Amino acid sequence: MGEPNVIRFAEKVILLLDQGEFTATYKYAVLLGLMDLCLERSERDGSPPDVLTTDQLARKAIELYWRQSQRFAPLHDRIPLQNRRGQAEILTLITRFREQHAPDPNSTLFRAKLHDPERFEQLVREVEWKLVEMPLPKLQRVGRELDPFIYDISWDDQIRRRMFKSREFDNRIRFQPGASRCLVALAGVLRPLVHRHWATRVTQLNSLQESGLDEFLFGADRSALRPVCPPLLELQGGRCFYCAGRIQAKPQVDHFLPWARCPDDGLANLVVAHDACNRQKSDFLADAGHVASWVERAVHHAQGLGEVAANACWPHDPQRTSSVVRSIYRRLPDDMRLWHLEQKFVPIDRARLTAALTLLPDLAS
Numbered sequence: 001m002g003e004p005n006v007i008r009f010a011e012k013v014i015l016l017l018d019q020g021e022f023t024a025t026y027k028y029a030v031l032l033g034l035m036d037l038c039l040e041r042s043e044r045d046g047s048p049p050d051v052l053t054t055d056q057l058a059r060k061a062i063e064l065y066w067r068q069s070q071r072f073a074p075l076h077d078r079i080p081l082q083n084r085r086g087q088a089e090i091l092t093l094i095t096r097f098r099e100q101h102a103p104d105p106n107s108t109l110f111r112a113k114l115h116d117p118e119r120f121e122q123l124v125r126e127v128e129w130k131l132v133e134m135p136l137p138k139l140q141r142v143g144r145e146l147d148p149f150i151y152d153i154s155w156d157d158q159i160r161r162r163m164f165k166s167r168e169f170d171n172r173i174r175f176q177p178g179a180s181r182c183l184v185a186l187a188g189v190l191r192p193l194v195h196r197h198w199a200t201r202v203t204q205l206n207s208l209q210e211s212g213l214d215e216f217l218f219g220a221d222r223s224a225l226r227p228v229c230p231p232l233l234e235l236q237g238g239r240c241f242y243c244a245g246r247i248q249a250k251p252q253v254d255h256f257l258p259w260a261r262c263p264d265d266g267l268a269n270l271v272v273a274h275d276a277c278n279r280q281k282s283d284f285l286a287d288a289g290h291v292a293s294w295v296e297r298a299v300h301h302a303q304g305l306g307e308v309a310a311n312a313c314w315p316h317d318p319q320r321t322s323s324v325v326r327s328i329y330r331r332l333p334d335d336m337r338l339w340h341l342e343q344k345f346v347p348i349d350r351a352r353l354t355a356a357l358t359l360l361p362d363l364a365s
Contacts, residue, residue: 004149009182012149013190015142017197024083026061026090026135028198033060034150034173035187038180039262040320042327044360048180054136054171058128062094063263066109068217069095074208080216081205090130097123106224108265110315128171132164133157136173150179184327188261218263225253225270231308233272235301241271242281242290243341252278256286256294257325267309268298268321277341284339288349291329292356298322299359322360329353 013031037060038048069091071077079095082088097119102112113120137157140148154170155163163169183190199213233251240247241254254273257264260283271294273281286294298305298318309316332338337345 004176004178004182006182006185009149009179010186010189012147013186014193016140017193023085024088024090024134025198025201026088026131027139028194028201029061029064029090030057030131030135030139031194032064032191033057035183035190036060036262038183039187039324039327042184042323044326046327046330048175048184048327050175050180052173052175054128054132054173055124057136057173058124058131061090061127061131062123063109065091065094066098067219069098070105070216072213072216075206080202080208080213082202084205090127093123093126093130108224108315111313114313129161129164132171133159133161149176150183151175185331187328192260219259225265227312228267228270228308228314229253229272231312232267232270235304235308236272236297240274240277241293241297242273242277242286245274247272247274250275254278254281256290257321257328258283258285261285261328262324264321264324265315266318266321267305267312267314267316268318271297280342281339284345285328285332285336287338287340287346288353288356289340291325291353294325295356295359326357326360329357 016027016031034052034057037052037056041049041052041056043049068082069079072080079087079091082091098107098112101115101119102109132155134157136153137155137159140146140150152174154172195214195218199217202208202217203213229251232253233247238246241256251272252275254271254277255264256269256271302318305318306316308314332348334348334350336348338348340346
């Protein structure tokens with residue numbers, strides 16, 4: 001099988017979204033999970049992986065569904081259904097774990113893992129089995145036809161749990177030639193499309209209006225970021241990360257790599273900015289100068305960032321964040337314009353960007 005044409009690959013993914021058989025929302029989670037993992041596990045030269053595992057995908061699926069395991073006010077504080085035959089089993093598993101180990105609705109997955117690591121690993125195994133049993137062998141099927149254009153696996157939808165539990169089970173998800181590169185190249189386009197299909201499906205299953213549902217399912221919980229704002233601001237010398245001006249009031253925690261590009265609440269991806277700078281940057285990618293500043297902070301304040309994460313009990317995986325930044329920025333077209341300040345956008349400074357990104361391998365090692 002030769003390298004796929006990116007446009008043709010995108011058309012096939014859209015066909016899966018439009019015509020694939022979707023009983024639950026698992027296929028959306030698998031598509032987003034594969035995209036995220038390809039970004040997060042890219043090599044130092046920006047190349048995405050050729051192989052992932054079902055264990056890695058299960059952990060990513062739990063991240064994706066974590067926010068969705070909360071109660072939704074328009075449904076009289078019920079958790080939205082995500083299966084036409086009742087609640088999706090993966091969501092039920094996560095909800096049970098959350099009720100036992102993170103009853104506070106604002107509690108993060110990271111804190112819940114720390115509360116009972118052994119039980120969390122049991123949850124991963126249970127979610128992994130559901131992915132192996134259901135969406136992975138069926139995702140690439142339209143009607144009765146199977147077209148494995150994204151990945152290949154060693155089992156089909158007749159697999160039994162005893163086979164999954166055996167030592168001989170091959171848990172690899174092997175990408176077809178060029179498929180992982182297509183997922184990375186198309187992530188900025190496919191992510192909002194998958195979000196839209198997912199939200200539409202949930203509205204249908206729950207007889208809901210779509211207003212507010214997107215934010216509930218996929219939005220960043222900015223109120224949860226407040227605990228890390230003061231220590232990050234202190235680390236930045238009380239200045240805005242973007243304009244370097246003193247912050248006198250309303251400091252805002254911003255996702256340096258926009259949440260719309262890749263949902264990453266890890267401390268390495270968080271910076272503090274003026275309220276105005278935060279709003280003006282919005283979901284745009286910052287320019288090469290800001291990338292250089294972000295890398296400099298990560299390198300020179302690595303210990304400080306680690307201490308902030310430890311004190312706040314906050315997730316901190318600089319390798320993961322670095323891989324995504326590297327993968328996204330190295331694939332930007334030369335005519336792309338990046339956010340600088342206020343309403344100003346500038347062309348890519350490829351030389352400065354490359355120089356900054358070369359420091360990331362040392363950061364990630």
